[in-house]
Amino acid sequence: MKHPTASRRARHRRALALVGTLAVAAAATVAVLQAIPAANGTVTVPSGAPVVGAAYQPTAADGFIPENERPTVFDDSSPAVANLNPDLLDALRAAAERAERDGVEFRVNSGWRAPAYQQRLLDDATAEYGSEEEAARWVATPTTSAHVTGDAVDLGPDTALDWLAQHGDRFGLCQIYANERWHYELRPDAEVHGCPQMYADPTDDPRMQS
Missing domain, CATH: 3.30.1380.10 (Muramoyl-pentapeptide Carboxypeptidase; domain 2)
Known part of the structure; x- marks a missing residue:
């Protein structure tokens, strides 16, 4: 029988690994969604980046x-x-x-x-x-x-x-x-x-x- 403390540490390590995997998956999902054109032809991108097809802004x-x-x-x-x-x-x-x-x-x-x-x-x-x-x-x-x-x-x-x-x-x-x-x-x-x-x-x- 494993020592209880060792078992808890093992479970903790597995939980951290799972969180890391989910975080990577979430980031990948966001990246894919950002590249999907909307119905009006625009592309959702991170804040501050240029938007293709965005409304005209005078300069x-x-x-x-x-x-x-x-x-x-x-x-x-x-x-x-x-x-x-x-x-x-x-x-x-x-x-x-x-x-x-x-x-x-x-x-x-x-x-x-x-x-x-x-x-x-x-x-x-x-x-x-x-x-x-x-x-x-x-x-x-x-x-x-x-x-x-x-x-x-x-x-x-x-x-x-x-x-x-x-x-x-x-x-x-x-x-x-x-x-x-x-x-x-x-x-x-x-x-x-x-x-x-x-x-x-x-x-x-x-x-x-x-």
Whole structure:
């Protein structure tokens, strides 16, 4: 008869071996599952690894601007700024230089956007507002958006918007939509005749109907 202590040690060793075997098997199972494509064509992979077929995520090259990195209108390193229409950019910089004398700084929340980025914004707005019709009051399609052509810029902060509401027409800079006080475009005639009447929202803009 084996000593009781020896028997317990033997059972303990067998239990540890079994746990080790199960752990290896579990790891192998996870590895296999991570390589199985999902129904939408994506592949589940460990956190931090690239995902094939993942949803489009805009980058700086597409005109994306992180919330904590808003550039000024003088920042040529930002594609969202550098790819704006040259005439619009000149007007923005002239206005910004004048506003600086009043202690006001312009920051770009969004400027030029790649078509794919514009489509992503439209898709997100449709999901948020529940319909394409409601989303259209805030986000244009890639084929109609003035951001995609570099002819529009969304500015901040509020001090800049207040300044532009008073002085923007002197530089041909006009708020276009009543529901978007941050959205500015160039209207050269405004320097003489003032800014044209605003549209209620983008759905009221004939350019959005094409």
